[in-house]
Amino acid sequence: MGTLRTARHRGAAVALLLPVIIGMAGCGTEVKAVAGKAVYGQPLAEQFRASTDATGDAGTAAFVSTLTYGAAGGDAVQEAKGSQDYERGTALAELGLRAGRHFPADALEFLRASHPDGKQTVATAGDDVYVRQGDSAWLKYTPEAVDELGEATGVIAAHAAGDVAPYSGTLADLVPRVIPREKPERREDGSRVYRLTVLPEVAAELLPRDLQSLQHDWGTDPAPLTVRLDADGRLAAATADLGPVLARLHEQKVLVEVKRLTASYRLGDFGKPVKPGGPDQGGRPVEDAREVLAPLASIKDGRCAGTGGTGLGGTAIVRPVDCADGHDLRVLAQVKVDRTLPGKQDIANGDVYARTACERALAAAPEDWKRGGAYADGYSLVGSSRVGSSFAMGGGGAETTVTGDYTCYLRTA
Incomplete structure (x- = not known):
């Protein structure tokens, strides 16, 4: 009798739940249709x-x-x-x-x-x-x-x-x-x-x-x-x-x-849990880029920097470090180009003037920065310049101006 009674109760439970399940399925179908209509029902x-x-x-x-x-x-x-x-x-x-x-x-x-x-x-x-x-x-x-x-x-x-x-x-x-x-x-x-x-x-x-x-x-x-x-x-x-x-x-x-x-x-994977591992998880330290990075153009002559860990690639933004610590480069010189030439000159940029200044800085650099030292031979150069032309005051004819800012630096050997 107990077994039979249990079976009856289970049957009643199934009978009661069935309309609910059908209703839920119907709601789900309706929601999906509405979701598509919210887009495809628009012009x-x-x-x-x-x-x-x-x-x-x-x-x-x-x-x-x-x-x-x-x-x-x-x-x-x-x-x-x-x-x-x-x-x-x-x-x-x-x-x-x-x-x-x-x-x-x-x-x-x-x-x-x-x-x-x-x-x-x-x-x-x-x-x-x-x-x-x-x-x-x-x-x-x-x-x-x-x-x-x-x-x-x-x-x-x-x-x-x-x-x-x-x-x-x-x-x-x-x-x-x-x-x-x-x-x-x-x-x-x-x-x-x-x-x-x-x-x-x-x-x-x-x-x-x-x-x-x-x-x-x-x-x-x-x-x-x-x-x-x-x-x-x-x-x-x-x-x-x-x-x-x-x-x-x-x-x-x-x-x-x-x-x-x-x-x-x-x-x-719409609606699924996202991958964990963000900066608010795992306990990894967080550094403020403003506090640990600087433009290469702002690094003083003779100072050192690392290029890794910036997330940027290249050398435009670096991490200043003590030269006794691991580093990728050493600034040789910050160079300004400011030339005014007579007439309208066929000049693309100020690179040649910057190179001349870099070569002078390299010649004056300490001996251990050169061949056989901590740094590779030669120097690298980054920067930009502007070339313009104008007429001189007082009827002096045309002039060409070349201005720019460059950084000469040495790479570690």
């Missing part, structure tokens, strides 16, 4: 903006963003892979540059000049960007640090959380700025694929900051863009052919061996 011109909202409403997502440089000998790929928390405005990503064995050496050297060696971890929290190399401390770039250290920090600052996503500098930033004109292709899974174009100056924003600075006129040839939204209207993938942008770089004799340039962006 075509407004669907990308609606998709941005739908993507953020997912709460979290995993992403992969790539920039691929294609050449006859293979590809080089700059990749950012990680997760984003739209509610908190945070992101965590691993950055890296990889290249095939036969990718052109000159092009790879150019790409590596502004890209830190090895894997790099970047985290964003609102306007702040954190960067870590290997097991190093987190280095925090606040907007104040970016203002103080200058445009060389742009390669890091570009990833700060924006209006579209917690990790910026990807195709996700471009999508809501483009207005679709033709109806998308609808796939069997309910996703939509849009094929359109984007202005070349907008497409160029996907380039690393050092490449962006090489060209100010990106022409008028549009860049093809493909965008895929999932069944719920969330951004799932985007690809762009940056061929028109590459063509303008070729005019500047940059990356001439690179024949293809494409960008891609993929999102997935």
Whole structure:
């Protein structure tokens, strides 16, 4: 009797629960339909903006963003892979540059000049960007640090959380700025694929900051863009052919061996827990970039600095250190060029005058900085100059002025 009674009670429980479960399933189906309608129910011109909202409403997502440089000998790929928390405005990503064995050496050297060696971890929290190399401390770039250290920090600052996503500098930033004109292709899974174009100056924003600075006129040839939204209207993938942008770089004799340039962006794992390991976890120390870094141009003659751990690559921003400690370079001299020449001269820049000053500084440097000492032979030179022409007062004819600031430095042997 007890067994029979239990069976009856279980049957009643199942009978009571069944309508509830069916009702919940019905609600879930309705929510999904509404989610898609929130995007696809909008006019075509407004669907990308609606998709941005739908993507953020997912709460979290995993992403992969790539920039691929294609050449006859293979590809080089700059990749950012990680997760984003739209509610908190945070992101965590691993950055890296990889290249095939036969990718052109000159092009790879150019790409590596502004890209830190090895894997790099970047985290964003609102306007702040954190960067870590290997097991190093987190280095925090606040907007104040970016203002103080200058445009060389742009390669890091570009990833700060924006209006579209917690990790910026990807195709996700471009999508809501483009207005679709033709109806998308609808796939069997309910996703939509849009094929359109984007202005070349907008497409160029996907380039690393050092490449962006090489060209100010990106022409008028549009860049093809493909965008895929999932069944719920969330951004799932985007690809762009940056061929028109590459063509303008070729005019500047940059990356001439690179024949293809494409960008891609993929999102997935919507709503799943994000990857742990940000600067607020793990107990790693956090340094303020303003306190530990400085522009190379501000380092006094004879002082030393390290170039690693800045997250920036290159030597524009360095970490000043005591010369008795480990370092990568020693400033030989800070050089100012200020020349006025008669007539209109055919001069491209002030480099030749800076080199003359550097050679004088090298000749006067202590002997242990030279051959057989702690530093390699010769010097390196970085800086910029301006060339202008004007007419002298009193009818003295044309004049050419050359002004600039340079840093001459020695590399450790």
